[in-house]
Amino acid sequence: QQQVKQSPQSLIVQKGGISIINCAYENTAFDYFPWYQQFPGKGPALLIAIRPDVSEKKEGRFTISFNKSAKQFSLHIMDSQPGDSATYFCAASVYNNNDMRFGAGTRLTVKP
Amino acid sequence: ETGVTQSPTHLIKTRGQQVTLRCSSQSGHNTVSWYQQALGQGPQFIFQYYREEENGRGNFPPRFSGLQFPNYSSELNVNALELDDSALYLCASSKGTGGYNSPLHFGNGTRLTVT
Numbered sequence: 446q447q448q449v450k451q452s453p454q455s456l457i458v459q460k461g462g463i464s465i466i467n468c469a470y471e472n473t474a475f476d477y478f479p480w481y482q483q484f485p486g487k488g489p490a491l492l493i494a495i496r497p498d499v500s501e502k503k504e505g506r507f508t509i510s511f512n513k514s515a516k517q518f519s520l521h522i523m524d525s526q527p528g529d530s531a532t533y534f535c536a537a538s539v540y541n542n543n544d545m546r547f548g549a550g551t552r553l554t555v556k557p
Numbered sequence: 558e559t560g561v562t563q564s565p566t567h568l569i570k571t572r573g574q575q576v577t578l579r580c581s582s583q584s585g586h587n588t589v590s591w592y593q594q595a596l597g598q599g600p601q602f603i604f605q606y607y608r609e610e611e612n613g614r615g616n617f618p619p620r621f622s623g624l625q626f627p628n629y630s631s632e633l634n635v636n637a638l639e640l641d642d643s644a645l646y647l648c649a650s651s652k653g654t655g656g657y658n659s660p661l662h663f664g665n666g667t668r669l670t671v672t
Contacts, residue, residue, distance in 0.1 A: 449599075451599075476656075476657075477655075477656050477657045479660065479661075481663075486665065487665050488561070488647050488649075488663030488664050488665045488666050489600065489647070489663050490663065491660050491661065491662070494657060494660065496657050534599050534600075536599075538655055538656065539655075539656075540655070540656045540657075541653070541654050541655050541656050542613065542654065542655045542656070543588065543590040543602070543605045543613065543649075543651065543654055543655035543659075543661065544602045544605070544613055544615060544655075545590075545592075545600075545602060545655075545661065546602075547599030547600050547601070548599050549597075549598055549599050550597070550598070550599050
C-alpha cells in the first residue's frame with residue numbers, strides 16, 4: 446500500500462546543523478504533501494505542507510523543497526536543535542481525500 | 558480549543574476478542590479518519606467518516622468497522638482480533654474530507670496489544 450518512500454531511516458545531526466529528509470512518490474495524482482512530526486507517546490502533528498504548484502515553502506527553520514518532475518520532495522531543518530529530536534513522516538494524498546499515504550518515517554536525533 | 562482525544566490510551570486483548578476504540582474530534586471538525594500505526598512504521602489509512610457515513614476505506618478487512626455520531630465523535634470496532642492487529646490506533650479529525658485546506662489533526666492514539 447505504501448506509495449511514498451522515505452529516507453534515511455535514521456539521522457544524527459549536531460546542534461546547529463542542517464537535517465535533510467527525502468521522500469519520493471509514485472502516484473502523479475497526489476497533490477498535497479505534508480510533513481508530520483511525532484514525539485514518543487504522541488500522535489503525529491502537522492509541521493508544514495506544500496502543494497505541487499510551488500517548488501519551495503518555508504516556515505521558520507523548516508523548508509519543503511518540491512521537485513514535481515522527479516516526483517520527490519524533501520524537508521530541511523535549519524539550525525537543528527535537540528528539541529527537534531523526533532520521528533518525521535512525509536505523506537501524500539489526492540485532493541479532498543484523507544487516504545493519506547505515509548512514508549516509513551525518519552528518526553532524527555540532534556546531539557547537543 | 559479542545560484537541561482530538563482518544564480512549565482508552567492502552568488496551569490488552571486476547572486473540573479472537575472484540576475491541577471498541579473511541580475518539581472525540583476537535584471542536585469545529587466534522588470528519589474523522591482512523592489510522593493504524595505498527596511499531597516503527599508510518600500510519601496506514603483504515604477509513605474515514607463524514608456526515609455519519611463511511612467515506613473511503615483503506616486495505617483493511619470488514620472486521621474493522623466504525624461509527625460516527627451526530628456530535629462528530631467516532632468509534633473503531635475490530636472483531637476477531639489477530640496478533641497482527643497489535644498497533645497504535647490513531648484518530649484524526651479535520652474540517653473537511655481532506656487536502657491542503659483540511660489538514661488532519663491527530664490524537665495521541667490507543668495502544669492495542671493482542672496476546
